[in-house]
Structures are given as structure tokens and as C-alpha cells.
Amino acid sequence: MGEKPHPQDEVLRQSLADPESFWASQAEHLHWHKKPSSVLEISERKLQSGVKHDTWTWFPGGEISTCYNCVDRHVLAGRGSSPAIFYDSPVTGTKRTITYGELLDEVETLAGVLREEGVKRGDVVLVYMPMVPAALIGILAINRLGAIHAVVFGGFASNALAQRIDASQPVAILTASCGIDGAKPAMSYQPLVREAVRMAAHKPGRVLVWQRERLRWSPVEAEKGERDWAVLVGAARERGVKAACVPVKSTDPIYIIHTSGTTGAPKGVLRDAGGHAVGLHHSIKYLFDIQGPGSVIFTASDIGWVVGHSYILYAPLLAGAATILYEGKPVGTPDASAFWRIVQEYGVSTMFTAPTALRAIREDPTSKLLRGIGERGGLRTLRGLFLAGERSEPSLVSMYQEILGRYGARDAHVVDNWWSTEAGSPITGRALAPSVGSGGGDDSPLGIKPGSAGKAMPGFDVRVVDDDGVEVERGTMGNIVLGMPLAPTGFRTLWGDEERFYGGYLKRFKGRWLDTGDSGMIDGEGYVHVMSRNDDVLNVSAHRLSSGSIEQAVTSHPLVAQACVVGIPDALKGQLPFAFVTLLTPDHPTSAIPHPKLAEEVQGLVRAQVGPIATLGGIIQGKGMIPKTRSGKTLRRVLRELLDNAVHGEFEKAVQVPSTVEDAGAVEVARGKVREYFGERGDRHRPVEMRAKL
Ligand code: AMP
Numbered sequence: 001m002g003e004k005p006h007p008q009d010e011v012l013r014q015s016l017a018d019p020e021s022f023w024a025s026q027a028e029h030l031h032w033h034k035k036p037s038s039v040l041e042i043s044e045r046k047l048q049s050g051v052k053h054d055t056w057t058w059f060p061g062g063e064i065s066t067c068y069n070c071v072d073r074h075v076l077a078g079r080g081s082s083p084a085i086f087y088d089s090p091v092t093g094t095k096r097t098i099t100y101g102e103l104l105d106e107v108e109t110l111a112g113v114l115r116e117e118g119v120k121r122g123d124v125v126l127v128y129m130p131m132v133p134a135a136l137i138g139i140l141a142i143n144r145l146g147a148i149h150a151v152v153f154g155g156f157a158s159n160a161l162a163q164r165i166d167a168s169q170p171v172a173i174l175t176a177s178c179g180i181d182g183a184k185p186a187m188s189y190q191p192l193v194r195e196a197v198r199m200a201a202h203k204p205g206r207v208l209v210w211q212r213e214r215l216r217w218s219p220v221e222a223e224k225g226e227r228d229w230a231v232l233v234g235a236a237r238e239r240g241v242k243a244a245c246v247p248v249k250s251t252d253p254i255y256i257i258h259t260s261g262t263t264g265a266p267k268g269v270l271r272d273a274g275g276h277a278v279g280l281h282h283s284i285k286y287l288f289d290i291q292g293p294g295s296v297i298f299t300a301s302d303i304g305w306v307v308g309h310s311y312i313l314y315a316p317l318l319a320g321a322a323t324i325l326y327e328g329k330p331v332g333t334p335d336a337s338a339f340w341r342i343v344q345e346y347g348v349s350t351m352f353t354a355p356t357a358l359r360a361i362r363e364d365p366t367s368k369l370l371r372g373i374g375e376r377g378g379l380r381t382l383r384g385l386f387l388a389g390e391r392s393e394p395s396l397v398s399m400y401q402e403i404l405g406r407y408g409a410r411d412a413h414v415v416d417n418w419w420s421t422e423a424g425s426p427i428t429g430r431a432l433a434p435s436v437g438s439g440g441g442d443d444s445p446l447g448i449k450p451g452s453a454g455k456a457m458p459g460f461d462v463r464v465v466d467d468d469g470v471e472v473e474r475g476t477m478g479n480i481v482l483g484m485p486l487a488p489t490g491f492r493t494l495w496g497d498e499e500r501f502y503g504g505y506l507k508r509f510k511g512r513w514l515d516t517g518d519s520g521m522i523d524g525e526g527y528v529h530v531m532s533r534n535d536d537v538l539n540v541s542a543h544r545l546s547s548g549s550i551e552q553a554v555t556s557h558p559l560v561a562q563a564c565v566v567g568i569p570d571a572l573k574g575q576l577p578f579a580f581v582t583l584l585t586p587d588h589p590t591s592a593i594p595h596p597k598l599a600e601e602v603q604g605l606v607r608a609q610v611g612p613i614a615t616l617g618g619i620i621q622g623k624g625m626i627p628k629t630r631s632g633k634t635l636r637r638v639l640r641e642l643l644d645n646a647v648h649g650e651f652e653k654a655v656q657v658p659s660t661v662e663d664a665g666a667v668e669v670a671r672g673k674v675r676e677y678f679g680e681r682g683d684r685h686r687p688v689e690m691r692a693k694l
Pocket of ligand 1: 259306387388389390391392416417418419420422453516517530531532533631
């Protein structure tokens with residue numbers, strides 16, 4: 001007799017074996033304007049090119065309003081005085097609590113304004129906003145009208161914004177006068193939005209401007225379709241203008257979101273109304289253990305990213321919990337204790353951030369403030385620290401698990417969870433309330449395995465296959481793919497581009513599997529280890545090595561804070577792994593060349609943990625040289641290009657930096673370090689002395 005399966009394994013099994021009954025019972029927790037006629041329908045989609053593939057719909061026949069479920073429902077249930085949003089903005093020195101009752105009033109009035117400005121069901125409205133309550137109110141108001149929002153990260157350059165205007169064809173844009181990014185001066189959105197509208201071929205009829213005191217949009221030009229948001233809302237209030245919820249079909253899209261684009265042109269991922277609401281409602285309870293009023297979730301992300309859509313806005317409100325809207329940075333607003341100050345002040349039970357934020361906190365000289373807050377009992381409410389967006393190296397997970405174990409709530413967990421814009425909610429993780437959905441029983445989460453992103457979430461059929469689409473044995477690296485249908489939050493197509501959906505996700509495995517673009521393995525116990533994007537896989541003497549596994553070895557050195565491993569061309573082996581590292585020393589050395597003892601120790605760790613095949617071709621050390629996207633992903637491609645160029649002696653050659661970059665300056669720091677490294681060696685083509693130790 002085998003051991004009794006863990007509830008998370010059992011829930012997964014049920015969800016895949018009988019998706020209809022599993023999701024039917026989840027759907028019952030929500031309000032439907034019209035009940036679905038069935039739960040799941042599989043059909044065939046025929047593309048213009050003649051290709052046919054299977055597709056699916058969740059909750060066909062149903063009609064739902066997500067806004068109703070997020071706001072009205074709670075007020076009608078008598079919870080109007082519960083907090084919905086805690087706005088905390090160290091960059092402006094503002095704090096504001098918005099109850100569900102107040103939120104309803106704001107949303108229905110703004111929806112009334114938008115309706116008068118011509119927005120109707122099925123229209124697209126683009127949102128280009130900073131992290132202020134008006135942004136959340138705006139998104140909910142769009143949803144209330146049955147319209148589709150397309151949120152673009154506030155502060156994106158005009159051309160990136162223009163590209164998204166043309167891609168999504170909005171009837172209106174909601175924006176603000178400025179964004180405030182940390183301690184930097186306020187960034188005026190006025191020239192950016194005007195320039196983007198000028199550049200775009202499609203012209204949105206209206207631009208609603210939320211004026212911020214720090215820097216106003218002036219003048220608001222009515223003849224250009226610009227309107228002062230607050231003036232319109234004030235006038236609507238006087239006239240008692242409000243809009244009721246407009247339900248949409250389960251299968252209608254509620255939003256378009258463009259993928260963050262570490263590679264290629266951004267894609268417009270579409271999210272269906274019914275599956276989104278049901279899937280998120282389930283995940284916030286099951287995975288995050290946010291059961292309802294009284295719980296506070298702090299998602300330190302941006303509304304421009306999928307994590308922000310799902311876990312700043314929709315999921316917490318679907319549950320009737322309180323969400324924190326934080327307009328600040330992990331460090332510098334004012335110091336590295338900002339996140340923990342929030343946990344303490346609002347009694348946060350669940351926090352969600354990207355590993356890069358925790359690395360930044362760890363590297364900051366003021367990071368010891370964390371232990372101070374912990375010792376004073378400030379983290380006692382914290383039950384879950386969720387990490388996603390890129391791989392978390394085991395040393396990072398272990399460090400924060402230790403802190404949480406010491407200062408957090410009893411049974412507190414660091415939960416690495418893997419997902420993507422396309423998935424809409426975590427594909428893997430460790431459920432903090434595994435008995436939700438399995439009808440009670442044992443409620444302790446799966447054991448932690450630093451370096452793994454946990455096990456599959458309900459409805460996600462995760463497999464690892466070889467390049468022919470054949471499943472590999474447990475423990476073997478390969479392509480991570482998903483069986484279809486995806487869980488209800490998952491996308492089913494791209495906005496206006498079914499061919500690209502097929503070409504980008506299904507074609508590679510002939511419609512059998514959906515390609516996630518990630519590589520990794522599932523171990524003997526079913527834990528998923530996501531090691532790298534396929535583009536970041538290195539090819540060393542015809543062996544495929546993942547950047548993630550080598551980075552894991554490099555960061556296991558106690559002095560290394562961050563590592564980014566990319567391939568450098570090598571005449572003999574095709575590629576050699578090459579590491580960029582940032583050290584955990586208070587005074588970071590200025591030289592790009594590491595101390596020989598450090599280099600030797602790191603090399604030893606790589607050889608011991610990954611194997612001699614992964615022996616590094618070189619190590620460059622430096623602070624602030626690893627470029628990231630604004631959503632916290634390492635831009636390995638940029639560093640790889642710099643190395644490629646250096647090998648050819650082209651140190652100054654331009655590299656392609658995507659519009660999503662957070663710190664374009666890091667690219668130049670890296671360029672300088674690369675030049676110093678190769679220059680001092682005087683041998684540009686063969687950074688071989690480390691290889692000689694093979
Ligand atoms: P995005 O669509 O911008 O959210 O990016 C999704 C990609 O981020 C995934 O395909 C992974 O490559 C990466 N990613 C997200 N979460 C994790 C995680 N927990 N571990 C490893 N990679 C992750």
C-alpha cells in the first residue's frame with residue numbers, strides 16, 4: 001500500500017480527471033447573471049491558413065460581471081464598511097483606506113462618466129496609469145460597462161505605447177498627469193501620451209486625465225479629446241449619474257495584456273470573463289489562503305503586469321479581502337525596510353513579490369532593519385511570501401524561509417510559484433490551504449524544496465517533453481509544456497491573431513501540447529523545477545545546460561548576491577557558460593575581475609553541482625550591471641549580446657534593449673565591465689584561463 005496522497009496531489013488529480021465537476025463547484029461561489037449551460041466545451045478551431053486545432057471554452061452559456069463579483073456583491077452582503085484598498089504611497093507621503101462601499105460609489109460614478117463619454121460593452125479602453133487608487137477604480141469601471149481594458153505600464157516610452165494603441169484600438173485612454181518612480185523627479189505623462197497618440201495610426205476619441213498635485217497636465221485640451229477626470233466625475237456626482245454592471249458572456253474577453261517581452265514583439269494575451277473569475281477566486285483561497293474579509297494581501301508588483309492584474313486587483317477583491325496598493329520601491333522609499341513596514345502596519349497575511357525585489361533588499365546596507373522589525377513582532381501576521389516572475393535561487397528561498405520561520409506566523413512559508421501572462425494565475429506552487437476544494441482534511445502544505453516552484457495547480461496538466469513532444473522520464477530536463485485545456489484563467493488565443501497563437505504556442509508540438517517556452521524538469525516526487533527560458537539554454541559541446549542550474553551553483557557561494565549566466569561563443573565547444581555576479585560585500589570591489597580565490601571557489605561549486613561540462617569560461621563582477629525588465633526579469637539576452645560583441649572586439653556596438661527595461665543604465669555599466677574584463681586580459685577571443693583548469 002502506498003502512502004495516502006497529499007491533499008494538493010489529490011486536488012490536482014480530481015481537477016484533471018473530472019474538470020467539469022471540479023470547476024462546476026468552484027463556479028458556484030460566484031454570482032452569475034446567467035448560469036452557464038455547461039462547464040467545459042471542446043471544439044475545433046479552423047484557421048485561415050487551413051490549420052485546425054482543438055480549442056475549448058469554460059462555462060459556455062454563462063453571463064457574468066467581474067466588477068459585480070469584486071465590489072457590489074460584498075456591499076450587498078453588508079460588508080460595505082470593510083476595507084477594500086489600502087493605498088500606501090511613500091513617494092507622495094499619502095495613505096488612504098477605501099472601503100468596499102466607497103469603492104462601489106467611485107466605480108459606479110466613473111463608469112457612468114465613461115458611458116457618457118461613449119464607452120460601451122466590447123470596446124477597448126487603454127489604461128496608462130501610475131499606482132494610484134484611480135487606476136484600480138478606472139479598471140473596475142471599464143469592467144463594469146462590459147468593456148475590455150488594456151493596461152500598459154505607466155511610464156512606457158511613446159513608441160511602446162503607440163504600438164499598444166495600434167494593437168488594441170482603444171476608444172479611450174485613462175491616464176494621469178505623472179508617475180512618481182521612487183526618489184526620481186516626477187515623470188510627466190503628458191508628452192508621452194500626446195506623442196503616442198500622434199504616432200499611432202489609430203486615434204482614441206478620449207483621453208481622461210487624472211491630475212496629480214506633484215505635476216499637472218496643463219492645459220487639458222478639449223479639442224484633442226482630453227478631459228479632466230475629476231471634473232467629469234464631480235459633474236456626474238452632482239447629476240447623480242451612475243452605471244449599473246453590464247454582464248458579459250463567460251467567453252467574452254475582459255482584458256488584453258501584452259507580455260513583458262524579454263524576447264520578440266509583445267503579444268496581446270486575452271483573458272476570458274468566466275474562467276478568469278472562477279480560476280482566480282479558487283487560487284486566492286487555495287494557494288494563497290486568503291479566505292475573505294479580515295485578510296490583507298500585499299502584492300508588490302505593478303498593475304501593468306499580470307501579477308498586478310490578478311493579485312493586486314481581481315483576486316483579493318473577488319475574495320472580499322483587502323489589497324495593498326503600494327506606490328514605492330523595495331529599497332530607497334525610504335529604505336530596505338519598506339516592505340516589512342507595510343506588513344507590520346497593515347497586518348499583512350500574504351505578500352507577493354518578485355525575487356529581484358528580495359535580492360535588492362538583501363543587498364541593501366539597510367537590510368538589517370528587517371530583523372529589527374521581526375524581533376519587535378512586526379512580521380507575526382505573515383503566513384506566505386510568494387515569489388514569481390523568474391527563478392528563485394535556493395539560497396534566496398532558504399534565507400527568507402529562515403527569516404519567516406523565525407519571525408513570521410506559525411506555519412509561514414516562502415512559496416516559489418511559476419506562471420506567465422498567458423496562464424493568468426500560478427501554474428505551480430505549494431497551496432497554503434490544500435483542503436479548499438478537496439472537502440476538508442489535512443491542511444498542511446507540501447514540504448518546501450528550495451529551487452523548485454512546487455507542484456501543479458488545479459487544472460494545469462504540466463509535462464516535460466523532448467523536442468519531439470515525447471514525455472521524458474522524471475528527473476530529466478526538457479521542454480515544459482501544458483496539456484489542454486488550460487485551467488480556466490489560462491488564455492485561449494491572442495487578441496486578433498489566432499494564427500500567431502497557433503504559431504507561437506501550438507505548432508512546435510503539433511497541437512498536442514502548449515509550449516510554455518520554459519525548460520526544466522519534474523522530479524521523482526512531482527515537484528516542478530523551472531530552470532530557464534528556452535532562449536537561455538546553453539549549448540556546450542552539444543550538451544544543453546540551463547542558465548538557472550548554473551546560476552544556482554554560483555549563488556550558493558556565500559559572497560554572491562546575484563548571478564546571471566549566459567553563453568559566450570567558443571570555437572571548441574560552441575558555447576561556454578559565462579557568469580556576471582554581484583557580491584554581497586558592503587563595499588563592492590570596483591574591479592571587473594574577481595579575486596582568484598573567489599573565482600576558484602565559484603568554479604568549484606559549478607563543477608561540483610552541475611558538472612565539469614559547465615565549467616565557466618569567465619566571471620565578471622560588478623554592481624548594478626545586470627539589466628532587468630520592470631517586472632523583474634533578468635535580460636540575459638542583452639548580456640549575451642555584449643559578450644558576443646566583445647568576442648569580436650566590438651565593445652561599443654549597440655545592443656537591442658527592450659522597451660520594458662527597468663534600468664537602461666545597467667547595460668552601460670555591464671558594457672564597461674565587459675570592456676575592462678576582456679581588455680585587461682589582452683586576449684579577446686579566448687577567455688580561457690579558467691577553462692584550463694578542466
Ligand atoms: P511573464 O509572462 O512576463 O509573466 O513571464 C513568464 C515567464 O517568467 C515564465 O515563462 C518563466 O520563464 C518566468 N517565470 C515566472 N515565474 C517563475 C518562477 N517561479 N520560476 C522560474 N521562472 C519563472
